[in-house]
Amino acid sequence: MDFILSEQQSMFRDSVAAFARKELAAGALARAHAAEFPREVAQKMAQAGLLGITLPEADGGAGGTLMDAVLAIEQVAMFCPRSADVIQEGNFGAIRVLGKFANADQKKRFLSPLLRGEEVIAVAMTEPDAGSATTDLATTAVPDGKGFRVSGTKVFPNPHADQYLVYVRYGPGVRGIGSVIIRRGAPGFTVGTTSKFMSDAEWASLYFDNVYVPPEDVLLPAGGFKQQISGFNAERIGNAARSLAYGRYCYNLARDYAMTRKQFGRPLCDFQGLQWKFADMKIQLDAAQLLLYRAATNGDRGFPAADETTIAKLYCNKAGFEITNEALQCMGGLGYTRETLVEYCFRRSRGWMIAGGSLEMLRNRLAESIFERRFSQRPPRVALGDTTVS
């Protein structure tokens, strides 16, 4: 497998780096500590053609590849880690689900404003009693005329989004699950009190009380769960790319610091205790990079990339967290302050080991692939009047 970038990819990478240096480097610290999603960055990126990189030109995208979107995350994060979120939201996850499954009218109403950087979308999937067990979700969509009435509670999404891609239950079982799009402000839809993750990013519970969803806002009817979840493969590549990019950002900063900061009359990089940390960080960065590029490249070639994506996310999430942690250590007290973005990258990286498929659930997935069978996570069924486990 050849991971030397093509001339076109190199040119794209360099142009994104130039954009990020000019438009995003100044203000990176303030942006990281601001609660709100950086909408002004989304508009700049829309103008620079960095939203919808992988979507067809006919839909307002750039007709590029997953690798291009990964390169964009890497280059943007190098200058402004927080702005990599905008590349993530504008290219992976919900936006790709819309690109793939929305009809022409839905694309015009929901996808286009996202690609113009005017609106933000969030996924409303997790519920108080349905986290890793996503298919236990209880938010119902009950027929009402040609549309549906949605009732239920979601937790953890961005409370400031304009649109929510809401996972709903039209009927029992996995086959009863699909999704609708609900706009902020819809009658019966309330965003709860804003709270914060460890990263300082905000989240809130969403309450749907008999919210009317017209038929034209149904994205996937019953039976759509698998299609929807397939969008997660791409989401995971973006998530993995951000973890790795944050690791690289901190590694670069700590490396510069170790070459200039002196203690005991010598630069820190003279001390073997730190040299070995950097050697280990470099190995993790390279290994993670290879796994990520393999997943993105094979995803672009249309091969089934589920295992490769799972492995890439798992490894990049761990590497990102461990490298940001070690880089912080190498920078001593300064690394722990809010004067640099190392502590920010550390806090953010921690969350990605839970979000978008926790490390444990990814391992479960991989085990099923290794042993070529499904391992139900549900309690064993016991026949009535019998103690035999079926």
Ligand SMILES: Cc1cc2nc3c(=O)[nH]c(=O)nc-3n(C[C@H](O)[C@H](O)[C@H](O)COP(=O)(O)OP(=O)(O)OC[C@H]3O[C@@H](n4cnc5c(N)ncnc54)[C@H](O)[C@@H]3O)c2cc1C
């Ligand atoms: C930063 C961040 C952003 C998020 N953003 C969103 C969002 O935008 N929209 C949204 O809908 N949700 C969002 N989430 C929620 C996220 O999807 C869930 O936190 C995740 O699915 C885990 O669910 P849970 O928190 O309920 O943990 P639980 O499912 O209760 O799991 C608790 C722990 O047990 C482990 N575990 C559970 N089952 C098993 C098993 N069978 N085998 C082994 N281990 C298991 C889990 O891995 C975890 O470590 C976000 C979460 C975070 C941290």
